[in-house]
Amino acid sequence: MLPPRYAKWLTDLLGGTLPEEQAATCSSCAMQGEAVAEGYRFRADAKCCTYVPALPNFLVGAALRELPPGPGRASLESRIEDLATCTPHGLDVSEADRARYQALVAAETFGRDPDLRCPHYLAEQGGLCGIWRQRNGVCATWFCKHDRGAAGQRFWQAAEALLTLAERELCHWCACQLLYREAPPGAAEIDDSLSEWSAWVPLRRDYYLRAAALVDELSWPEVQVIGGPELAALVEQLQAAHAALRSEGSAGPASRLVALRRPPTVLVPGTVKLAQRGPVSTRVVTYSDSDALELPNELLALLPRFDGRATEQVLAELAREGVILTPDLVARLVDFAVLEAPA
Known part of the structure; x- marks a missing residue:
């Protein structure tokens, strides 16, 4: 390479x-x-x-x-x-x-x-x-x-x-x-x-x-x-x-999430631009204009729940509501700056 x-x-x-x-x-x-x-x-x-x-x-x-x-x-x-x-x-x-x-x-x-x-x-x-x-x-x-x-x-x-x-x-x-x-x-x-x-x-x-x-x-x-x-x-x-x-885990193909990585203890939404909104999912741009992500609209709606409280507290609250966000998924969102540790 x-x-x-x-x-x-x-x-x-x-x-x-x-x-x-x-x-x-x-x-x-x-x-x-x-x-x-x-x-x-x-x-x-x-x-x-x-x-x-x-x-x-x-x-x-x-x-x-x-x-x-x-x-x-x-x-x-x-x-x-x-x-x-x-x-x-x-x-x-x-x-x-x-x-x-x-x-x-x-x-x-x-x-x-x-x-x-x-x-x-x-x-x-x-x-x-x-x-x-x-x-x-x-x-x-x-x-x-x-x-x-x-x-x-x-x-x-x-x-x-x-x-x-x-x-x-x-x-x-x-x-x-x-x-x-x-x-x-x-x-x-x-x-x-x-x-x-x-x-x-x-x-x-x-x-x-x-x-x-x-x-x-x-x-x-x-x-x-x-x-x-x-x-x-x-x-x-x-x-x-x-x-x-x-x-944080070995880098591998984009299709394979990195297993068993712990997200930061506190998270807030990153800077997310909506590039193309659809009825089910939305293409978003975060850290780079050339590397957009396609995210479910239901997941986008959950981002404000990460409001500076402890990450485990937010995940537990969502779980009580029947919404499970796996550590792999949260880590992926952190990798792409959809969520980030507060400055």
């Missing part, structure tokens, strides 16, 4: 398997079809690929090393040819693309505007990623749906923050190693008046390949040393998010 390099780092860091997100099916987009309300449905020719990723130098090099001739490699080569966004730190995003993305988010049209589709998007097989094994931390950790709802989202947001910072520090570290400690091939023939990066520009593919080789040699503890105290703080946040998932 994660790029191999990142999967190895996080597995080493967390000492176990990573949660799976089986509800987010990239090969068969879960945000299309009748099951998704019209206002939230992604376009088939856009999907979640309406985002242009910046790629750190070591990922560019790994992709150059790995990708065979074809559209995926061509998309990478095209970006490398653009000297305006080809930098010693990697492949940047143009100011125009950055502004267009901000406008897309503000207009709430993410996934529905093919004008800002990623240059690495491949139309084959319903839309694939041309650099899938070397995609950046943002792309690797974003899911339209989470098997454990908001609980899963918190884990992957912590992973995104950690990987994004690691990318920033590592691409800067690589740049320092290559620009100031290594000379480009044929350096004796290069004009000494050129800047360090200008000397590498004609050989920038070699530069990126060398950056990939440098990071290949790093273990996770070494990455953490390079990242310093700021990365160490994010490690603690990720470990806490991972521990919360494990203590």
Whole structure:
């Protein structure tokens, strides 16, 4: 699910398997079809690929090393040819693309505007990623749906923050190693008046390949040393998010509720938006617009009963009225922020 390099780092860091997100099916987009309300449905020719990723130098090099001739490699080569966004730190995003993305988010049209589709998007097989094994931390950790709802989202947001910072520090570290400690091939023939990066520009593919080789040699503890105290703080946040998932049960398919989990001792209704109301059930949106739930109207009507009193007291009161809410169901509602512990 994660790029191999990142999967190895996080597995080493967390000492176990990573949660799976089986509800987010990239090969068969879960945000299309009748099951998704019209206002939230992604376009088939856009999907979640309406985002242009910046790629750190070591990922560019790994992709150059790995990708065979074809559209995926061509998309990478095209970006490398653009000297305006080809930098010693990697492949940047143009100011125009950055502004267009901000406008897309503000207009709430993410996934529905093919004008800002990623240059690495491949139309084959319903839309694939041309650099899938070397995609950046943002792309690797974003899911339209989470098997454990908001609980899963918190884990992957912590992973995104950690990987994004690691990318920033590592691409800067690589740049320092290559620009100031290594000379480009044929350096004796290069004009000494050129800047360090200008000397590498004609050989920038070699530069990126060398950056990939440098990071290949790093273990996770070494990455953490390079990242310093700021990365160490994010490690603690990720470990806490991972521990919360494990203590509440193993993440599994969305169709299987996690067994025997105790809900918080006090609960109140979360922020719930009604997306589509029907005679029997209602589609609600809580922690994410892309991960709606279909809840029975009878269950929705019970949410105000969780008014800050002890959860066991509320459940016992409902049971006396003949309404049984199992711990599994309550835990599911908590996972999806339909119910939450009071602030």
